[in-house]
Amino acid sequence: MTDIEKLLAIEEIKQLKARYFRSIDTKEFDTLRTVFAPDAVFDFREALRDPVAGTPEGYTEHEPVSGLENIVTYIGGALANAQSAHHGHTPEIELLSETTARGIHPMEDTVKNGTFFFRGYGHYRETYEKIDGAWRIKTSQLTRLFVKIESR
Incomplete structure (x- = not known):
């Protein structure tokens, strides 16, 4: 890949993650289908686990969800009636080949x-x-660095 091709690939991955955040907050679950690979795996076991306080009482950790439709169904069920704001910052993206990459957001x-109500970061x-x-x-x-859960 040329340097320009690498930069374009990194920007496309940034846009992909931005589309993920927007689609879950705006409940555009059809758009969410354009984000994941058909055989994707989504591991959210730490979604509500604070590294210091632990997992909240009464919360059951779920196994990772496999497959595009299962992921969209799970996220849609969890967030359909919620107000949410998800923000991604300064990603690190490494191209492994012309068709594979990894990143941390x-x-x-x-x-x-x-x-x-909860607020977290990770x-x-x-x-x-x-x-x-x-x-x-x-x-x-x-993965989480902090989670604060409240009932209002």
Whole structure:
């Protein structure tokens, strides 16, 4: 790859992650289908686990979700009635080949669903694959540095 091709690939992956954040906050779940690879794996076991305080009482950690439709169904079910804001910051993206890459996206999010409210920050650790000319998320793991949960 030329330097320009590498820069374009990195920018396309940044735009992909931006589309992920926007689509989950605006509930555009059809758009979310354009983000993940058909055989993607989404690991959100740490979504509500604070590294110091631990996992909140009554919260059951789920196994990673596999497959595009299962991921969209899970995220849609979790966020359909929630108000949320997800922000990604200063990603590190490494191209491994012309069709594969990996990245780390620092993030923060706020979610309110009825009386449940939380705010957290951490990282998405991801791999990407270029499929039919477009980058897609192949694996995504959410890790946390901080989570604050409140009932209102």
